[in-house]
Amino acid sequence: MSSSSAKPPMRDALVAAAFQLFLERGYEQTTVDDIVALAGVGRRSFFRYFPSKEDVVFPDHERCLADMTAFLAASDDGHEPVQRVCDAARLVLRMYAENPTFSVQRYRLTKKVPGLRAYELSVVWRYERALAEYLRGRFAGRRDGTLQADVIAAAVVAAHNNALRSWLRTDGQGDASDTVDHALGYVQSAFGAAPVPPAVPLTGEQPEDVVVIVSRRGAPLWRVVQEIESALGRD
Amino acid sequence: MSSSSAKPPMRDALVAAAFQLFLERGYEQTTVDDIVALAGVGRRSFFRYFPSKEDVVFPDHERCLADMTAFLAASDDGHEPVQRVCDAARLVLRMYAENPTFSVQRYRLTKKVPGLRAYELSVVWRYERALAEYLRGRFAGRRDGTLQADVIAAAVVAAHNNALRSWLRTDGQGDASDTVDHALGYVQSAFGAAPVPPAVPLTGEQPEDVVVIVSRRGAPLWRVVQEIESALGRD
DNA sequence: CCGCGGAACTGCACTGAGTGCCATATGCGC
DNA sequence: GCGCATATGGCACTCAGTGCAGTTCCGCGG
Numbered sequence: 001m002s003s004s005s006a007k008p009p010m011r012d013a014l015v016a017a018a019f020q021l022f023l024e025r026g027y028e029q030t031t032v033d034d035i036v037a038l039a040g041v042g043r044r045s046f047f048r049y050f051p052s053k054e055d056v057v058f059p060d061h062e063r064c065l066a067d068m069t070a071f072l073a074a075s076d077d078g079h080e081p082v083q084r085v086c087d088a089a090r091l092v093l094r095m096y097a098e099n100p101t102f103s104v105q106r107y108r109l110t111k112k113v114p115g116l117r118a119y120e121l122s123v124v125w126r127y128e129r130a131l132a133e134y135l136r137g138r139f140a141g142r143r144d145g146t147l148q149a150d151v152i153a154a155a156v157v158a159a160h161n162n163a164l165r166s167w168l169r170t171d172g173q174g175d176a177s178d179t180v181d182h183a184l185g186y187v188q189s190a191f192g193a194a195p196v197p198p199a200v201p202l203t204g205e206q207p208e209d210v211v212v213i214v215s216r217r218g219a220p221l222w223r224v225v226q227e228i229e230s231a232l233g234r235d
Numbered sequence: 236m237s238s239s240s241a242k243p244p245m246r247d248a249l250v251a252a253a254f255q256l257f258l259e260r261g262y263e264q265t266t267v268d269d270i271v272a273l274a275g276v277g278r279r280s281f282f283r284y285f286p287s288k289e290d291v292v293f294p295d296h297e298r299c300l301a302d303m304t305a306f307l308a309a310s311d312d313g314h315e316p317v318q319r320v321c322d323a324a325r326l327v328l329r330m331y332a333e334n335p336t337f338s339v340q341r342y343r344l345t346k347k348v349p350g351l352r353a354y355e356l357s358v359v360w361r362y363e364r365a366l367a368e369y370l371r372g373r374f375a376g377r378r379d380g381t382l383q384a385d386v387i388a389a390a391v392v393a394a395h396n397n398a399l400r401s402w403l404r405t406d407g408q409g410d411a412s413d414t415v416d417h418a419l420g421y422v423q424s425a426f427g428a429a430p431v432p433p434a435v436p437l438t439g440e441q442p443e444d445v446v447v448i449v450s451r452r453g454a455p456l457w458r459v460v461q462e463i464e465s466a467l468g469r470d
Numbered sequence: 471c472c473g474c475g476g477a478a479c480t481g482c483a484c485t486g487a488g489t490g491c492c493a494t495a496t497g498c499g500c
Numbered sequence: 501g502c503g504c505a506t507a508t509g510g511c512a513c514t515c516a517g518t519g520c521a522g523t524t525c526c527g528c529g530g
Contacts, residue, residue: 008478010478010479031514031515031516032515032516032517033515041479041480042479042480042481043480043481044479044480044481044482044518045478045479045480047516047517047518048478048479051517052516052517053515053516053517117357117360118353118354118356118357119353121353121356121357121360122352122353122356125352125356144417144421146397147394147397147398147418147421148421150393150394150396150397151390151393151394151397151418151421151422151425153393154389154390154392154393155386155389155390155393157389158385158386158388158389158390159382159385159386161385162381162382162385162386163382182379183382183386186379186382186383186386187386190386190425190426191425243507245507245508266485266486266487267486267487267488268486276508276509277508277509277510278509278510279489279508279509279510279511280507280508280509282487282488282489283507283508286488287487287488288486288487288488
């Protein structure tokens with residue numbers, strides 16, 4: 001809370017002016033000079049707040065990435081790693097959900113402008129790296145630890161983005177959390193691992209190629225899957 | 236083979252001149268004027284062959300992406316989808332393996348220059364989209380088909396990149412295929428690969444809060460999950 | 471009230487990427 | 501030779517981004 005708690009109103013004015021122009025005349029048709037003219041400030045000030053023209057479209061991702069890094073750094077061994085990175089991804093969703101209309105406007109922009117899509121990729125990549133680095137640490141001893149970390153981080157980000165986009169396509173109606181929970185649940189069911197009071201796998205006297213698993217109705221899916229995996233003797 | 240089989244020597248000369256300068260003085264310290272001066276051509280010609288300065292670093296990705304798209308388009312229902320996208324990813328690896336020293340030089344460049352990393356991301360993203368689009372088509376009827384397509388595509392790309400990078404870090408020694416096969420094997424084991432006879436959900440006379448699912452030992456995990464979901468009556 | 475130092479802001483000139491337009495060359499069929 | 505298409509070169513322009521110097525604003529001690 002030391003570095004960036006004070007809000008410069010100029011920053012917000014620049015963002016507002018920029019989006020107004022982007023929406024009415026397009027991103028590439030708007031020059032930085034146009035933005036600063038509308039905001040009534042000097043051109044040089046723009047680049048003091050935003051290192052590039054693209055940055056004004058993602059004004060809060062720097063802070064969000066810092067939040068995510070802090071969140072992951074505050075983890076301990078009690079946290080299930082996959083669960084933890086899913087929760088970290090939810091931080092990003094929360095940021096989007098805080099300003100639905102702004103997020104939807106930005107979504108429409110990035111969907112149309114290739115340059116902004118490319119920039120968004122580099123932003124998302126930094127989230128993904130943060131998740132992967134955390135997982136690498138947690139999977140340190142494991143065989144193929146870095147491989148698993150990279151793959152799981154990519155899967156979490158992909159699931160998150162899939163859900164986020166489908167929410168954005170609905171103009172921010174409905175509950176974004178539900179969509180994302182469902183998508184992340186799929187990832188957890190694929191890679192799942194979780195510290196949980198167990199469902200009970202019962203392997204009775206069955207024909208050799210079948211396994212019977214009994215689980216609670218209403219139990220979370222990933223938990224059921226975990227039981228299946230161990231009952232099937234997977235690692 | 237119609238569009239781009241004839242190779243303009245000028246293109247290759249530009250790439251050679253560019254990399255010579257990039258390696259001896261760095262990417263950002265080299266201007267396009269420097270490159271065209273060394274290659275002995277006009278500045279305007281550079282931008283005829285490469286839409287941007289970054290493109291000269293990835294001269295063959297456009298062709299490779301086209302190859303991948305064609306490869307996926309030539310698929311039929313006999314191909315197991317996950318297997319197929321893994322094979323498509325191997326096409327990219329093959330391109331890298333064709334010129335190990337060039338690939339290693341480029342890797343060192345992209346590792347150091349943020350602008351090139353960002354550009355590489357947008358290249359990789361297009362591969363990922365190609366894989367995801369293919370999977371979306373194959374998963375068309377399936378519940379959460381697009382979600383699964385996006386996640387699996389991301390996982391395949393992440394695994395491929397993980398293996399590719401570790402190979403590049405060894406200066407291109409050893410067999411890249413082995414590394415990538417292993418990495419992709421991990422993804423296939425997580426998302427299942429083989430086409431399998433269906434599992435049979437049996438809901439007998441159980442106490443009300445339990446469900447019994449019988450599945451084949453060795454069935455792919457996603458298949459089991461599907462059975463579970465429908466047996467639990469989820470939507 | 472005055473001066474003073476620092477921080478925020480502005481203006482200006484400069485580099486370099488990328489584009490549009492037109493001129494020129496080179497090749498080829500006739 | 502001519503006409504024509506294509507490849508290339510030259511030039512001027514826009515715009516993003518940077519370095520530098522000047523200015524305004526504000527708090528603070530005298």
